[in-house]
Amino acid sequence: xxxxxxxxxxxxxxxxxxxxxxxxxxxxxxxxxxxxxxxxxxxxxxxxxxxxxxxxxxxxxxxxxxxxxxxxxxxxxxxxxxxxxxxxxxxxxxxxxxxxxxxxxxxxxxxxxxxxxxxxxxxxxxxxxxxxxxxxxxxx
Amino acid sequence: xxxxxxxxxxxxxxxxxxxxxxxxxxxxxxxxxxxxxxxxxxxxxxxxxxxxxxxxxxxxxxxxxxxxxxxxxxxxxxxxxxxxxxxxxxxxxxxxxxxxxxxxxxxxxxxxxxxxxxxxxxxxxxxxxxxxxxxxxxxxxxxxxxxxxxxxxxxxxxxxxxxxxxxxxxxxxxxxxxxxxxxxxxxxxxxxxxxxxxxxxxxxxxxxxxxxxxxxxxxxxxxxxxxxxxxxxxxxxxxxxxxxxxxxxxxxxxxxxxxxxxxxxxxxxxxxxxxxxxxxxxxxxxxxxxxxxxxxxxxxxxxxxxxxxxxxxxxxxxxxxxxxxxxxxxxxxxxxxxxxxxxxxxxxxxxxxxxxxxxxxxxxxxxxxxxxxxxxxxxxxxxxxxxxxxxxxxxxxxxxxxxxxxxxxxxxxx
Numbered sequence: 001x002x003x004x005x006x007x008x009x010x011x012x013x014x015x016x017x018x019x020x021x022x023x024x025x026x027x028x029x030x031x032x033x034x035x036x037x038x039x040x041x042x043x044x045x046x047x048x049x050x051x052x053x054x055x056x057x058x059x060x061x062x063x064x065x066x067x068x069x070x071x072x073x074x075x076x077x078x079x080x081x082x083x084x085x086x087x088x089x090x091x092x093x094x095x096x097x098x099x100x101x102x103x104x105x106x107x108x109x110x111x112x113x114x115x116x117x118x119x120x121x122x123x124x125x126x127x128x129x130x131x132x133x134x135x136x137x138x139x140x
Numbered sequence: 141x142x143x144x145x146x147x148x149x150x151x152x153x154x155x156x157x158x159x160x161x162x163x164x165x166x167x168x169x170x171x172x173x174x175x176x177x178x179x180x181x182x183x184x185x186x187x188x189x190x191x192x193x194x195x196x197x198x199x200x201x202x203x204x205x206x207x208x209x210x211x212x213x214x215x216x217x218x219x220x221x222x223x224x225x226x227x228x229x230x231x232x233x234x235x236x237x238x239x240x241x242x243x244x245x246x247x248x249x250x251x252x253x254x255x256x257x258x259x260x261x262x263x264x265x266x267x268x269x270x271x272x273x274x275x276x277x278x279x280x281x282x283x284x285x286x287x288x289x290x291x292x293x294x295x296x297x298x299x300x301x302x303x304x305x306x307x308x309x310x311x312x313x314x315x316x317x318x319x320x321x322x323x324x325x326x327x328x329x330x331x332x333x334x335x336x337x338x339x340x341x342x343x344x345x346x347x348x349x350x351x352x353x354x355x356x357x358x359x360x361x362x363x364x365x366x367x368x369x370x371x372x373x374x375x376x377x378x379x380x381x382x383x384x385x386x387x388x389x390x391x392x393x394x395x396x397x398x399x400x401x402x403x404x405x406x407x408x409x410x411x412x413x414x415x416x417x418x419x420x421x422x423x424x425x426x427x428x429x430x431x432x433x434x435x436x437x438x439x440x441x442x443x444x445x446x447x448x449x450x451x452x453x454x455x456x457x458x459x460x461x462x463x464x465x466x467x468x469x470x471x472x473x474x475x476x477x478x479x480x481x482x483x484x485x486x487x488x489x490x491x492x493x494x495x496x497x498x499x500x501x502x503x504x505x506x507x508x509x510x511x512x513x514x515x516x517x518x519x520x521x522x523x524x525x526x527x528x529x530x531x532x533x534x535x536x537x538x539x540x541x542x543x544x545x546x547x548x549x550x551x552x553x554x
Contacts, residue, residue, distance in 0.1 A: 028552055
């Protein structure tokens with residue numbers, strides 16, 4: 001699936017939730033279930049300082065695709081990190097670098113990407129794109 | 141006990157709430173429960189009206205023009221200074237320096253006091269519970285002068301270790317800079333003892349009163365404090381204005397902080413002579429609107445009475461503490477015997493950020509994170525806390541909504 005196909009699927013999934021609580025319960029569930037990152041990468045080197053919650057991000061480049069793994073110490077942030085990874089991981093650097101993440105707004109979670117939230121999500125997305133752009137420059 | 145109950149009955153919190161228009165709005169479809177007063181308080185109509193009055197009737201630069209409006213604006217600005225003098229019982233109007241806020245006030249002292257009185261090898265004492273704005277200016281000063289920063293430790297309850305404090309006072313100590321009330325723990329520090337011990341050592345004391353000025357009646361002469369810093373926006377006033385109180389003898393002995401208009405007496409390219417107090421420390425056009433309307437905030441507090449506010453808030457804090465402790469898995473951070481207005485807590489198994497997100501969805505405004513006290517959070521070994529901080533307009537219903545919200549968050553997150 002393309003990045004946009006995955007985003008559209010998520011938007012359709014989230015349309016089933018009729019109130020904020022069901023939506024957040026789902027995100028919390030995602031955060032609890034997902035073992036996102038190998039323990040060896042959960043150190044300062046891979047840490048994105050979000051001020052309030054911490055986010056760890058690791059990227060691998062295999063067979064022309066970028067594989068992201070990530071984690072957070074806050075469960076809601078971790079659930080959202082999981083969504084970002086689901087959308088952006090396992091695509092080519094070109095696709096990631098050119099992607100536009102419209103799903104966050106459409107599923108009503110835009111507030112979590114506000115810089116004032118200081119949860120590390122925004123920095124994580126920047127870092128993912130930066131990684132892809134760097135790879136893109138190397139490979140072309 | 142009888143007396144306290146009587147005060148609570150007299151305190152018309154619902155009448156007070158009517159003066160704060162923002163308290164009637166909704167957030168995320170729920171009535172706003174505003175419990176982030178440690179960050180900033182809401183403003184009563186009296187203050188909002190004063191700002192409007194300034195721009196519709198007075199707007200003009202202060203201390204400069206001979207024209208009528210400039211005179212009116214200057215008079216109004218000086219009314220605030222005089223009112224502030226009475227509010228904290230300073231000896232003179234000119235001991236009240238109008239600044240941008242607490243941070244600005246502390247930086248002024250670090251810069252001006254520091255350049256005159258702090259030399260290589262000297263020491264400044266702060267405490268482990270300071271806000272970054274009462275840490276970093278002293279670190280900068282110490283780096284600049286080759287001086288040393290000493291830190292008074294705290295116990296698990298969040299109280300200063302006073303024996304350790306006394307042991308830190310030596311002939312090298314040039315200043316003690318300590319918070320009156322901790323913004324993340326709510327601890328009310330024993331400021332009288334702190335000042336007495338410092339003075340016995342010949343050392344002046346600066347109190348960061350950002351979290352005290354709106355909750356506790358302060359008399360600078362009775363305390364005999366040398367410097368006192370606070371902000372307007374945390375005491376129901378406008379943002380962008382604050383105060384540095386300084387004893388005349390210190391302010392006279394200190395060089396200006398910034399250069400510019402108003403702080404000068406005579407300028408030639410060879411030499412500038414400085415204006416007298418307080419203008420020596422007030423370079424440039426101040427935040428006139430905020431300075432003038434701060435008087436309305438002080439008047440508002442004085443009309444209700446600081447002792448009544450303190451008694452009401454104390455009762456509410458006790459109620460809130462009891463309500464929160466009913467919740468399984470809750471852990472209060474900051475359990476000092478003497479506390480004011482702040483409830484910092486954690487829910488077992490839940491990150492404070494997550495709790496804050498759920499509370500926000502329920503219309504409850506709290507602060508989460510390290511509250512600009514990272515060294516303190518590191519000392520407790522926690523990433524931060526959820527902080528509910530109360531003001532005079534908060535009610536028991538607000539606390540009930542908070543407690544129900546925390547319970548809801550715990551059931552979702554843990």
